[in-house]
Amino acid sequence: MNAFGFFNRLFPLWAILLGALGFYFPAMFTPLSPAIAWLLALVMFAMGLTLSKADFYRVAREPKPILLGLALQFTLMPLAALAASRVLGLSADLTTGMVLVGTVAGGTASNVITWLAGGRVALSVSMTLTATLASVILTPLLTWLLLRNSVEINALGMLWGIGKIVLAPVLMGVLLHHFFANSIKRVEPALASVAVILISVIIAIVVALNAERLASIGALVLLGVTLHNGIGLTAGYWLARLFKFDESTCRTIAIEVGMQNSGLAVALAHQFFNASAALPGALFSVWHNVSGSLLASWWRRKDDGKFGVTPRK
Numbered sequence: 073m074n075a076f077g078f079f080n081r082l083f084p085l086w087a088i089l090l091g092a093l094g095f096y097f098p099a100m101f102t103p104l105s106p107a108i109a110w111l112l113a114l115v116m117f118a119m120g121l122t123l124s125k126a127d128f129y130r131v132a133r134e135p136k137p138i139l140l141g142l143a144l145q146f147t148l149m150p151l152a153a154l155a156a157s158r159v160l161g162l163s164a165d166l167t168t169g170m171v172l173v174g175t176v177a178g179g180t181a182s183n184v185i186t187w188l189a190g191g192r193v194a195l196s197v198s199m200t201l202t203a204t205l206a207s208v209i210l211t212p213l214l215t216w217l218l219l220r221n222s223v224e225i226n227a228l229g230m231l232w233g234i235g236k237i238v239l240a241p242v243l244m245g246v247l248l249h250h251f252f253a254n255s256i257k258r259v260e261p262a263l264a265s266v267a268v269i270l271i272s273v274i275i276a277i278v279v280a281l282n283a284e285r286l287a288s289i290g291a292l293v294l295l296g297v298t299l300h301n302g303i304g305l306t307a308g309y310w311l312a313r314l315f316k317f318d319e320s321t322c323r324t325i326a327i328e329v330g331m332q333n334s335g336l337a338v339a340l341a342h343q344f345f346n347a348s349a350a351l352p353g354a355l356f357s358v359w360h361n362v363s364g365s366l367l368a369s370w371w372r373r374k375d376d377g378k379f380g381v382t383p384r385k
Contacts, residue, residue, distance in 0.1 A: 076265045080265055080268055083181060083365075084365055086268060087272050087361060088358055088362075091354070094276035097280075098280035101280035104277050105281060105342065107277075108274055108277060108278075108338060108343075109233070109339045109342070109343055111270045112237055112270070112274065113238075113240075113241045114266070115267045116238050117245045118267050119245065120241060121245040121256050121263055122256075122263055123197070123201060123242070123249060124249055134195065137199070137325055138202055140311070140325060141325050141328050142199075142203060144311065144329045145203050146175070146210050148304065149332065150175045152303040152304065153173055153174030153175075153300050154174070157170045162292070162296060165345065165346060166289070166296075166348060167222070168222075169350060169352035169353055170352045171214075171218050171219055173297075173334050173352050175207075175210065175211045175214040175337075176207055176337050177203035177207040177332070177336070178204075178329070178332060179200075179333045182196055182199075182200060182328050183197055183200060184264065185331065185361075185367075185368050186327050188368035189324075189364075189371045191321075195324050204242065208239050212230035215227070215230065229344060234336070237336065238336060274339075274354070275354045279354055290355070293351055293355055297356045298363075301330050301359060301360050302363070304332075305326050305364075306326075308328065327364060327367075330364070331360045331364055334357040338350045338353035338354055
């Protein structure tokens with residue numbers, strides 16, 4: 073494993089460290105709050121740079137696991153977020169943040185976790201790509217459907233915002249990859265590291281903005297985030313087993329469903345709601361990388377003793 077790969081595997085550590093800096097030294101990060109959307113757009117641009125025509129072709133060649141992942145991504149995860157918020161009695165702002173986490177696509181970190189878990193990396197990339205494109209329409213629509221009776225939702229504004237933050241940067245990256253594939257391939261290992269750094273900085277900014285409230289609400293929100301993530305991972309795996317997919321595919325679907333593009337949820341919350349609504353996304357960014365890494369490690373230890381599952385491209 074090269075230095076970039078080692079750095080990326082420590083994503084949970086960097087997220088926790090930057091989050092701690094944001095908590096103890098909020099003045100370092102609060103002035104950066106207007107840059108959240110731009111930072112996430114850079115993350116999505118980096119993702120687009122890694123995508124080729126082959127990634128799009130795979131979607132058409134193997135639709136069944138992708139369709140199952142999409143169905144769970146945009147039904148189970150939004151409803152689980154709303155249910156967890158209601159059970160825990162979260163405020164309207166925090167419930168909004170939870171639902172935003174539930175309605176966005178799978179996160180780009182899922183591709184790395186899938187590789188560590190012995191899953192199917194190419195399928196993971198295809199699922200992330202498909203869900204990201206679908207989220208341009210589905211995220212504002214589902215957020216409006218679930219929250220329209222409790223908070224004011226600017227669905228069209230969110231649609232335009234996601235187009236600028238997600239769709240345009242991804243497509244720009246794909247276009248550059250098409251023309252400069254060989255040059256980009258040489259720096260591709262560093263692109264994930266750039267994403268890790270940028271997302272960690274976003275976490276630090278959101279934690280800094282909520283530093284005064286974290287002591288009173290942080291544990292409750294973290295519990296909600298843990299429940300939400302756990303439901304996605306568990307249901308994703310066992311429903312994939314129910315559809316008789318092989319072990320590697322089941323792991324991939326579980327990770328794609330359970331790990332969210334919480335950075336986008338943070339950016340949308342900050343742009344269209346408030347700092348409190350961004351807190352669930354920030355905590356989810358930390359927790360889903362921790363839980364995903366632990367799950368991947370457990371699966372691989374299990375492979376050594378029993379299944380012998382080999383990662384598939």
